[in-house]
Amino acid sequence: MNQHNRQNTPVLDSYWMPFTANRQFKAAPRLLASAEGMHYTSVDGRKILDGTAGLWCVNAGHGRRQIAAAVERQLSTLDFAPSFQMGHPIAFDFAERLAEIAPGGADGKLDRVFFTGSGSESVDTALKIAVAYQRSIGQGTRTRLIGRERGYHGVGFGGISVGGLVNNRRVFPLIPGTDHLRHTHDLAKNAFVKGQPEHGAELADDLERLVALHGAETIAACIVEPVAGSTGVLIPPKGYLERLRKICTAHGILLIFDEVITGFGRLGASFATDYFGVTPDLVTTAKGLTNGAIPMGAVFASRKVHDALMHGPEGQIELFHGYTYSGHPAACAAGIATLDIYRDEDLLTRAAALQDDWHEAMHSLKGLPHIADIRTIGLIAGIELTSREGAPGARAYDVFVDCFERGLLIRVTGDIIAFSPPLIAEKSHIEDIVSILGDALKRAQ
Numbered sequence: 001m002n003q004h005n006r007q008n009t010p011v012l013d014s015y016w017m018p019f020t021a022n023r024q025f026k027a028a029p030r031l032l033a034s035a036e037g038m039h040y041t042s043v044d045g046r047k048i049l050d051g052t053a054g055l056w057c058v059n060a061g062h063g064r065r066q067i068a069a070a071v072e073r074q075l076s077t078l079d080f081a082p083s084f085q086m087g088h089p090i091a092f093d094f095a096e097r098l099a100e101i102a103p104g105g106a107d108g109k110l111d112r113v114f115f116t117g118s119g120s121e122s123v124d125t126a127l128k129i130a131v132a133y134q135r136s137i138g139q140g141t142r143t144r145l146i147g148r149e150r151g152y153h154g155v156g157f158g159g160i161s162v163g164g165l166v167n168n169r170r171v172f173p174l175i176p177g178t179d180h181l182r183h184t185h186d187l188a189k190n191a192f193v194k195g196q197p198e199h200g201a202e203l204a205d206d207l208e209r210l211v212a213l214h215g216a217e218t219i220a221a222c223i224v225e226p227v228a229g230s231t232g233v234l235i236p237p238k239g240y241l242e243r244l245r246k247i248c249t250a251h252g253i254l255l256i257f258d259e260v261i262t263g264f265g266r267l268g269a270s271f272a273t274d275y276f277g278v279t280p281d282l283v284t285t286a287k288g289l290t291n292g293a294i295p296m297g298a299v300f301a302s303r304k305v306h307d308a309l310m311h312g313p314e315g316q317i318e319l320f321h322g323y324t325y326s327g328h329p330a331a332c333a334a335g336i337a338t339l340d341i342y343r344d345e346d347l348l349t350r351a352a353a354l355q356d357d358w359h360e361a362m363h364s365l366k367g368l369p370h371i372a373d374i375r376t377i378g379l380i381a382g383i384e385l386t387s388r389e390g391a392p393g394a395r396a397y398d399v400f401v402d403c404f405e406r407g408l409l410i411r412v413t414g415d416i417i418a419f420s421p422p423l424i425a426e427k428s429h430i431e432d433i434v435s436i437l438g439d440a441l442k443r444a445q
Contacts, residue, residue, distance in 0.1 A: 009029060009031060009043060010031075012026045012029060013026075030042070030401075030404055031043040032048065034063075035050070035058075035062035035063055036062055036063040037061050037062060037063065037422075037424065038050055038061055038062075038421070038422055038424065038425060038426075038429050039062070040062070040409065046407060047407055048404065048407055048408065048409050049407055049408045049409065049429060049432055049433065049436070050062065050409050050421060050422060051403075051408055051409050051410050051411075051419050051420075051421050051433050052409055052410060052411045052418070052419065052420055052421070053288075053292075053420050053421055053422045053423075054292050055287070055292070055411070056229060056260075056261045056266075056287050056288075056420050057286075057287035057288055057291070057292035058291055058292045058422055059264055059265055059266070059287075059288040059291060059342075059347065059422060059423045060291045060338060060341045060342065060345070060347055060422065060423065060424060061422040061423075061424040062422070064291060064293070064337070064338075064341060066337050066340065066341060067290075067291060067293045067334050067337040067338060067341070068293070069337075070333040070334060070336065070337035071293065071294065071330050071333050071334050071337075073333065074090065074329050074330050074332075074333035075329075075330050077329075078090075078329045079329065079330070080328065080329060081329060082324075083115075083322065083326045083327045084322060088327075088329055090329050090332040090333060090336070091115065091327030091329070091332050093332070093336065094115075094327070094332040094335050094336050095113040095115070095327075097335075097336060097339050098111075098113050098298060098300070098335075098339075099111035099112075099113060101270050101339070101348075102300055103257070103259065103263075103270070103271040103273035103274060103279070103280075103283045103300055104271075104273050104274065104279040105274065107279075108273065108279040108302070109302050109303045109304070110273075110279070110280075110281075110282075110283055110300040110301065110302050111300070111303065112300070112301040112302070112303060112305075112306035113298050113299070113300060113301075114129070114298065114299040114301065114326070115296065115297070115298050115323075115326045115327040115328075115331075115332075116286070116296070116297035116298065116299065116323055116326060117295055117296060117297060117323050117325045117326070117328075117331075118154070118286050118295055118296075118297050119154050119258075119260035119284065119285075119286035119287060119297050120153075120154025120155050120156045120159050120297075121154075121156065121286075121297050121323060122154075122260065122284035122285060122286055122297035122298065122299050123153040123154045123156065123158060123159040123162075123223070123258060123260075123284050124154070124156040124157075124158040124159060125284075125297075125299050125321065126221075126223070126256050126282045126283075126284050126299050126301075127145055127158045127162065127220075127221065127223070127256075128158075128319075128321050129282060129299065129301060129305065129309075129319065129321075130145070130220045130221035130254045130256065130281075130282065130305075131143055131145075131220045131221075132309060132319055132321075133220075133254065133305045133308050133309065134220045134254075136308045136309050136311065137308050139217070139220075139252065141217050141218055142217060142218060142219055142220040142252075142253075143177060143218065143220055144177045144178065144179065144214055144218045144219045144220060145158070145161065145162050145175070145177065145178050145219075145220060145221055145222075145223065146162070146178070146179055146180065146181065146207065146210055146219060146221070146222040146223070146253075147161070147162030147163055147164055147178060147179075147180050147181070147222075147223055147224070148164055148180055148181040148182070148183060148223075148224050148225075148228075149164040149180050149181065149182055149183040150164045150165065150183040150185065150228060150231040150234060151163050151164040151165070151180075151183075151223070151224060151225060151228060151231070151258075152164075152165055152168070152225070152228065152229070152230035152231055153223060153225075153258050153284075154260070155168065157172070157173075157174070157175055158175060160172060160174065161174040161175035161178045162178055162180075162223050164180050164183065164231075165230070165231060177218075179210050179213075179214065181203070181204075181206040181207060181210070181222070181224070182203055182206050183203075183228070183231075183234060184200050184203050184228075184234055184235075184236060184237055184240060185234045186199055186200055187372065187373055187384070190237070190375075191372070191373045192363065192366060192373060192374055192375075193235070193375055194359040194363065194376050194377075195235070195359075195376070195377055196235055196236060196237060196238045196377070197235060197237050197238070197375075198237065198238060199237055200237030200240060201237050201238060201239035201240045201242075201243055202243075203237070203240060204239075204240050204241075204243035204244040204247060205243070205247070207222060207244060207247045207248070207251075207253075208247060211247075211251050211253075216251035216252060216253065219251070219253050220253070220254065221253060221254040221255070221256050221281075221282075222244070222248055222253055222254070222255055222256065223256040223257075223258055224241075224244065224255075224256075224257065224258065225257070225258045225259075225261065225262070226241060226257050226258075226259065226262050226272035226273070226275075226276060226278075227261070227262050227267070227272060227377060227378075227380065229261035229262070229380070229418065229420075230261075230413060231413060231416075232382050232384065232413050232414065232416030232418060233375055233377075233380055233381065233382025233416070233418050234375075234382075235375055235377050236276070241276050241278040242276075242277075242278055244278075245278050245279070245280070254280075254281040254282060254305070255280040255281050255282075256280055256281065256282045256283070256284065257271075257272065257273055257280040257282075257283045257284070258284045259271050259272055259273065259283050259284060259285050260284055260285060260286045260287050260297070261287065261420070262275075262378075263283070263285040263286075263287070263288055263289070264285070264287075264288030264289065264342065264348065265288065265342065265347050265348040265349070265350065265351055265423050266288070266351060266378050266379060266380060266420060266423075267351060267377060267378030267379075267380070268349055268350070268351035268352030268353075268354075268355055268378045268379070269348070269349065269352070270348045271283065275378070281301075281302050281304070281305055282299060282300065282301050282302070282305060283299070283300040284297070284299055285297060285298050285299070285300065286298070288338075289335055289338070290331055290334040290335045290338050291334070291338040291341070293334045293338070294328070294330055294331040294334040294335075295325075295331065296325075296328065296331035296332075296334070296335060345424075347423045347424070350423045350424075351378045351379035351423055352378075354379055354423075354425065354427075354430075355376075355378060355379065357427055357430060358376060358379055358381070358430060359376045361430045361431065361433070361434045362374055362376050362381040362383070362419070362434070363376065364434060365383065365434060365437065365438055365441070368438060368441045368442060369441055369442060369444060370385045370386050370395060370441060370444055371383060371384070371385060371386075371441065372384045372385060372386050379420060379421060379423060379425070380418070380419065380420050381418070381419040381420075382416055382417070382418055382419075383416065383417040383418075383419075383437075384415065384416045384417075385399070385415040385416070385417065385441075385444075386415070387414075387415045388445075392414060392415060393412070393414045393415055395415055395444055395445070396412040396413075396414065396415040396416065396417055397412060398444060398445070399412070399417065399437075399440045399441060399444050400412045400417075402440040402443060402444070403436055403437060403440050406436050406439070406440065407436060408432070408433060408436040408437065410437065417437070419433065421433065
């Protein structure tokens with residue numbers, strides 16, 4: 001480490017980092033000092049092209065003064081107010097703005113918004129709402145929750161229980177009564193596909209198997225990511241989501257879409273719900289909700305679900321659930337400013353305009369060493385590498401470090417590289433991503 005880097009490196013011991021090999025990282029830290037537009041700046045002054053929108057969240061790019069100014073104004077006016085039996089106007093304003101662009105449009109009626117502090121909180125909130133809904137309509141035996149293998153739904157006990165990533169689950173007790181659909185990834189039939197793969201719609205029928213096993217009367221909800229992100233970009237086969245919706249409807253099971261990643265323009269539509277034309281009963285969001293500027297999440301509930309709980313004495317709390325920071329004033333200010341940027345710059349649909357160039361650029365890497373698959377949809381890409389014998393994940397990690405040292409931030413999960421650049425990306429940025437990554441793959445062992 002050079003002298004300049006040492007001078008800018010803080011003491012690292014006290015911070016227990018999330019989802020990080022702490023000892024490995026602290027031996028050779030990668031530290032980001034500032035950000036603007038499409039780039040980070042490292043502590044040693046290098047520009048780092050952001051190929052991941054931070055962590056799938058900075059959809060409008062970094063350093064947005066409009067968001068910072070809105071947060072500053074709000075903190076100066078009302079820094080915090082409780083949301084239990086109290087309110088403040090900006091939370092209602094933000095909910096109304098979100099309702100105007102709610103998943104599924106006017107026909108979807110997913111315009112009742114419950115605020116949370118993160119994607120993990122949004123998932124646990126949606127699961128609890130689903131169980132509460134079933135009880136409210138006289139279906140109190142419906143408490144079972146169905147997730148999917150290789151699904152990621154945050155790190156709360158509810159989220160890891162319906163999730164299907166084994167490392168997130170193996171040392172923790174899980175909520176009893178959960179079960180899982182098979183995942184949709186079929187490398188033998190669907191490799192190197194642009195958009196939705198042709199094969200695999202019938203995998204949705206796995207829900208019928210679970211209904212036969214457990215009984216529909218025990219199942220409250222089924223939760224899936226429309227596009228599975230954290231597991232390495234698994235794109236739903238054509239017809240899969242439609243089939244899943246039909247089965248849920250037939251058996252009285254609520255369908256939850258986890259759109260923490262796909263929400264707010266990632267696919268070239270406001271939500272994956274709109275992109276695929278399949279409307280669930282609940283949608284979880286976070287990340288792009290505030291452009292990553294302030295932690296926040298939101299659950300969109302259908303009027304059917306919401307209104308079913310609005311019965312009984314008017315003085316009765318309908319849902320015994322919430323968070324200290326639900327509808328935090330500063331987060332709402334960041335969210336409204338973010339929605340203004342999305343609207344004014346047409347960012348919620350911009351990925352649709354970039355998609356063809358993105359597909360061609362990513363798939364141009366086919367044939368380079370170690371590549372087993374490339375899959376793309378919207379402004380997302382997953383590049384699956386072959387694993388080193390006895391060292392799964394090591395090859396992709398080495399590529400990750402190589403890219404960072406040469407000015408590109410990528411994300412890896414196992415031996416899969418994931419891309420999700422800010423929606424403000426230009427063709428030149430896409431070319432830079434492909435160039436740096438291609439060179440790193442050629443160097444990889």
